[in-house]
Amino acid sequence: MSTRHASEITEGARRRRGGIVAVCAAALLSLVVIVSTMPTAGAEEPGAGVQSPAETSTTTIPPATEPTVVAPPAAPPALSPVELWAKFVELYRSTLPPAPAGSGAGRRIVYSIGQQRVWLIGNGDVVEFSYLVSGRAGLPALGSYRIFSKSRFASSGSVRMQYMMRFAHGRRLAIGFHSIPVRGNGTMLQTVDQLGTFRSHGCVRQRIDQAELAWDWAPVGTPVVVVR
Numbered sequence: 001m002s003t004r005h006a007s008e009i010t011e012g013a014r015r016r017r018g019g020i021v022a023v024c025a026a027a028l029l030s031l032v033v034i035v036s037t038m039p040t041a042g043a044e045e046p047g048a049g050v051q052s053p054a055e056t057s058t059t060t061i062p063p064a065t066e067p068t069v070v071a072p073p074a075a076p077p078a079l080s081p082v083e084l085w086a087k088f089v090e091l092y093r094s095t096l097p098p099a100p101a102g103s104g105a106g107r108r109i110v111y112s113i114g115q116q117r118v119w120l121i122g123n124g125d126v127v128e129f130s131y132l133v134s135g136r137a138g139l140p141a142l143g144s145y146r147i148f149s150k151s152r153f154a155s156s157g158s159v160r161m162q163y164m165m166r167f168a169h170g171r172r173l174a175i176g177f178h179s180i181p182v183r184g185n186g187t188m189l190q191t192v193d194q195l196g197t198f199r200s201h202g203c204v205r206q207r208i209d210q211a212e213l214a215w216d217w218a219p220v221g222t223p224v225v226v227v228r
Helices: 001-036 083-095 208-217
Strands: 106-114 117-121 126-132 144-147 149-156 159-169 176-179 204-206 225-228
Touching: 117 208, 126 208, 144 159, 159 208, 159 225, 176 208, 204 208
Parallel strands: 106 225, 176 204
Antiparallel strands: 106 117, 117 126, 144 225, 149 159, 159 176
């Protein structure tokens, strides 16, 4: 190969290498430009996430309020012993059965033979006390009477009774209100649970505390009304 021909080959190769280098350089420069204009990872657009003063939202927290305290109801005024007793009496009387119709008026004792029950009726026809008793069917006769005598203790044969209040007359003995009779050995002629049934020979038997109550409540002369 001649020297001239070899020089031409070398020059052509140099030119080709220069073109390749230029193309590569241009490509590399374009890549650098593209990369430089791309947003970095995690970056936001300019102004992203930043609110202008007009866009800033605010949350108004209401002022703390004191809890409402509800005062307990005022306690009722304390009642005196007299007022408490009056309340008790009113409640007790509201539980009592009414007196039989046609049993008179005014302060009196009402005795129902059919119901075997006594009512102590005060002024104003107020039923003050009522309880079961034991008498005898058909005695005494229906009608109006008065207590004509009282004895703290009484007897009939071998039996004893207390708080006798006589108001009517039988064939041989007076008829009255008194406690359940007690035999000489201390046993009663009937039990308290048997009150309300016919048990006596003519008088009206009462529990001893109720006999004492009636004794204190009714003086001699108190009207007694016997109804069916």
